[in-house]
Amino acid sequence: MAAQQARSFSARQFSCEKCPLRPLKVFREFEKEELAFVSKFKKGELAVDKGATVLVEGNHSAHLYTVLSGWGFRYKLMSDGRRQILNYLMPGDLIGLQGSLMGEMQHSVEALSPLLLCMFERDQLHELYRNYPGLAYDITWIASREEQMLDENLLSVGRRTALERAAYLIAFIGSRAKTVGLNGKQAIEIPITQQHIADTLGLSLVHTNKTLRKLMDRELIIWRDGGCEILDVDGLMRLARWEGLSEVLRPLV
Amino acid sequence: MAAQQARSFSARQFSCEKCPLRPLKVFREFEKEELAFVSKFKKGELAVDKGATVLVEGNHSAHLYTVLSGWGFRYKLMSDGRRQILNYLMPGDLIGLQGSLMGEMQHSVEALSPLLLCMFERDQLHELYRNYPGLAYDITWIASREEQMLDENLLSVGRRTALERAAYLIAFIGSRAKTVGLNGKQAIEIPITQQHIADTLGLSLVHTNKTLRKLMDRELIIWRDGGCEILDVDGLMRLARWEGLSEVLRPLV
DNA sequence: CGACAAGTTGACGCACGTCAAGGCCGGTGG
DNA sequence: CCACCGGCCTTGACGTGCGTCAACTTGTCG
Numbered sequence: 344m345a346a347q348q349a350r351s352f353s354a355r356q357f358s359c360e361k362c363p364l365r366p367l368k369v370f371r372e373f374e375k376e377e378l379a380f381v382s383k384f385k386k387g388e389l390a391v392d393k394g395a396t397v398l399v400e401g402n403h404s405a406h407l408y409t410v411l412s413g414w415g416f417r418y419k420l421m422s423d424g425r426r427q428i429l430n431y432l433m434p435g436d437l438i439g440l441q442g443s444l445m446g447e448m449q450h451s452v453e454a455l456s457p458l459l460l461c462m463f464e465r466d467q468l469h470e471l472y473r474n475y476p477g478l479a480y481d482i483t484w485i486a487s488r489e490e491q492m493l494d495e496n497l498l499s500v501g502r503r504t505a506l507e508r509a510a511y512l513i514a515f516i517g518s519r520a521k522t523v524g525l526n527g528k529q530a531i532e533i534p535i536t537q538q539h540i541a542d543t544l545g546l547s548l549v550h551t552n553k554t555l556r557k558l559m560d561r562e563l564i565i566w567r568d569g570g571c572e573i574l575d576v577d578g579l580m581r582l583a584r585w586e587g588l589s590e591v592l593r594p595l596v
Numbered sequence: 597m598a599a600q601q602a603r604s605f606s607a608r609q610f611s612c613e614k615c616p617l618r619p620l621k622v623f624r625e626f627e628k629e630e631l632a633f634v635s636k637f638k639k640g641e642l643a644v645d646k647g648a649t650v651l652v653e654g655n656h657s658a659h660l661y662t663v664l665s666g667w668g669f670r671y672k673l674m675s676d677g678r679r680q681i682l683n684y685l686m687p688g689d690l691i692g693l694q695g696s697l698m699g700e701m702q703h704s705v706e707a708l709s710p711l712l713l714c715m716f717e718r719d720q721l722h723e724l725y726r727n728y729p730g731l732a733y734d735i736t737w738i739a740s741r742e743e744q745m746l747d748e749n750l751l752s753v754g755r756r757t758a759l760e761r762a763a764y765l766i767a768f769i770g771s772r773a774k775t776v777g778l779n780g781k782q783a784i785e786i787p788i789t790q791q792h793i794a795d796t797l798g799l800s801l802v803h804t805n806k807t808l809r810k811l812m813d814r815e816l817i818i819w820r821d822g823g824c825e826i827l828d829v830d831g832l833m834r835l836a837r838w839e840g841l842s843e844v845l846r847p848l849v
Numbered sequence: 850c851g852a853c854a855a856g857t858t859g860a861c862g863c864a865c866g867t868c869a870a871g872g873c874c875g876g877t878g879g
Numbered sequence: 880c881c882a883c884c885g886g887c888c889t890t891g892a893c894g895t896g897c898g899t900c901a902a903c904t905t906g907t908c909g
Contacts, residue, residue: 419751422837427751444733444740445844450747472729479732480697480725486739487697493746494703498672498680501753501798505897536855545754547898552857554897568906569855584675591698758865789887800866805889821874822887 350397351390357411357461359385362595364411364434369522370595380475381596384467389460391415397452397460398439404448405465408438409596413458414534417450418542428543430492431455431516434523435595437485443468456534481594488593495585500545503583505554508544511583513564517573518588533571603650604643610664610714612638615848617664617687622775623848633728634849637720642713644668650705650713651692657701658718661691662849666711667787670703671795681796683745684708684769687776688848690738696721709787734847741846748838753798756836758807761797764836766817770826771841786824 357363359382364370373381389408391397398404400419415432429450432438442448443465472479492515499511513533520531541551555571558564563578564571573579580587610616612635617623626634642661644650650668651657668685682703685691695701696718725732745768752764766786773784794804808824811817816831817824826832833840 417747419747421751421755425755427754429747429750440736441740441744444737445744445842447842449744449842469729469733472733476722476725476729476732479729479736480722483693483732483736483739484697486736486743487694490739490743490746491694491698491702493743493750494670494672494682497682497746497750497753498674500750501680501796502674502678538855543754548856549858549899550897556857566856589698589700589702791887801888802867802890803865809889819888 350392350395352462353388353390355385355387357388358382359461362411364523364595367435367522367524369593370435371592373595374477377475377478380471380478384463384471386462386464389462391454391458391460393454393456393458395454397454397458398442398448398450400448400451402442402448403446404439404442406439407443407463407465407468408460409463410434410436410438411459411461414455415452415458416455416539416543417452419450426542427545428539430489430496431519433520433525435593437482437489437596440482440486455539478594478596481596484594485596496543499583505544505546505550506557507583508546509540509551509554509558510563510579511585512540512543513558513571513573514576514579514583514585515588517576517579522588522590530572530574533573534569535571536569537566603645603648605715606641606643608638608640608714610641611635612714615664617776617848620688620775620777622846623688624845626848627730630728630731633724633731637716637724639715639717642715644707644711644713646707646709646711648707650707650711651695651701651703653701653704655695655701656699657692657695659692660696660716660718660721661713662716663687663689663691664712664714667708668705668711669708669792669796670705672703679795680798681792683742683749684772686773686778688846690735690742690849693735693739708792731847731849734849737847738849749796752836758797758799758803759810760836761799762793762804762807762811763816763832764838765793765796766811766824766826767829767832767836767838768841770829770832775841775843783825783827786826787822788824789822790819 359378388411397415410432412434417429417432419427419429432452438452438460439448499508503511516533517531520526520533525531537551537555538548541548544551546554555566559566561578563575564573612631641664653672663685665687670682670685672680672682685705691705691713692701752761756764769786770784773779773786778784790804790808791801794801797804799807808819812819814831816828817826
């Protein structure tokens with residue numbers, strides 16, 4: 344429970360025009376004006392330590408963030424401590440939209456690795472909607488994509504067996520990571536503990552461990568020093584009966 | 597598996613200005629201009645029979661709908677027939693936003709009762725974003741609310757026991773129904789079968805039945821002729837450790 | 850050196866799933 | 880009119896997937 348709040352704020356080091364993410368081919372091109380506005384919209388960067396909490400359920404956040412680099416996750420807690428991880432966050436993902444729109448966060452966000460965030464001010468969201476309909480559309484698009492991922496996660500937790508669930512989750516994270524170029528040197532390594540997986544799948548830690556072992560025995564993944572490496576994405580997808588991500592151009596705000 | 601496609605299209609019978617939903621106090625007031633645009637945006641009404649399929653996973657839908665009256669649900673199927681119900685739809689809810697934004701529907705929608713829908717054309721969504729930022733904001737808001745509901749459902753399926761899950765689900769549906777004035781004569785009756793509940797909770801039909809019996813024995817609900825009536829919402833919420841819906845003004849498109 | 854976080858493994862129990870049978874009811878056709 | 884059927888709910892018996900408990904390992908950091 345070392346829920347540190349370690350953060351550090353800094354002025355921008357990455358200008359939006361030279362955003363390291365934007366060249367990725369998953370992201371759609373922006374108009375010059377849009378880019379200029381986003382650049383103005385951006386108020387700075389926030390560096391968050393691994394394991395630190397970015398946003399807390401119940402709080403009102405004045406900010407909206409985009410992940411510039413690193414991994415994180417969204418989760419909810421029950422009063423007796425049960426935790427459900429809702430989704431993972433990686434570069435290009437938006438954080439805190441719910442809070443910005445509806446006032447109060449209904450989930451928390453924690454960093455899985457050192458996390459670098461672009462910070463935006465909630466108040467300017469209205470200006471964005473007023474003057475940049477294309478960006479507004481993009482934000483809705485992003486919200487809709489999150490919903491789509493949640494749908495699939497819900498299907499998984501509700502209807503897949505433990506083995507299928509684990510296979511799905513790892514294939515899912517791996518696929519997402521790949522689209523944003525997170526493959527270290529060929530293979531993708533996911534900075535996650537088995538406890539995280541358990542809390543995502545709705546399983547106990549022990550049973551998660553035994554399930555992952557089966558995946559390892561089948562040579563679909565290997566687990567090593569606090570992370571997971573995928574050996575055979577297609578095998579995982581077949582096992583989980585999962586079709587994969589739809590490959591479409593995404594907006595990046 | 598009588599997945600009929602029974603629908604009937606008709607010109608509008610309800611003008612947006614006299615929308616029976618809008619007077620409800622959960623919905624925020626609209627500007628005159630917004631209302632005028634929505635009215636122009638609306639292309640007619642669609643009546644769907646109970647049990648009929650409104651939208652099918654994998655299809656490209658040219659339309660966007662708002663529920664005017666009746667109940668429905670969103671769900672996903674796996675290739676071997678396992679079904680996961682994702683959420684329920686009631687008056688004021690938007691249908692088909694994912695399809696309109698991202699091209700392809702990733703879930704299906706079915707009517708639980710006779711359903712009356714307002715129909716909008718996807719192509720005009722861009723115009724809406726260009727000229728009515730307030731409405732655009734509202735649509736994002738609605739998408740965000742859906743995400744919030746999914747978060748809670750995921751927590752439920754992942755981390756609550758069968759009894760808690762059932763209690764949560766019924767309290768959740770009942771609360772939502774109440775905010776849109778769906779209480780028949782005092783009590784709320786939910787037009788749903790136990791199979792639906794099972795497919796929502798990620799449980800088997802048999803175990804769902806036994807779980808509901810426990811709720812009945814505790815006098816929290818009663819089950820009758822193809823529906824569920826809530827006796828004690830607070831009791832259900834306490835049992836599920838659920839805080840309830842946040843009570844905020846919603847937009848209605 | 851101890852302390853702690855993360856992973857591993859076996860033993861055992863329970864909350865679920867599965868199978869099977871039957872009841873109730875409305876609809877349909879003889 | 881009854882006979883039959885299919886949808887929905889109900890209940891018991893039994894099996895199993897997963898949870899819980901507990902002990903041990905390994906690596907890391909002080």
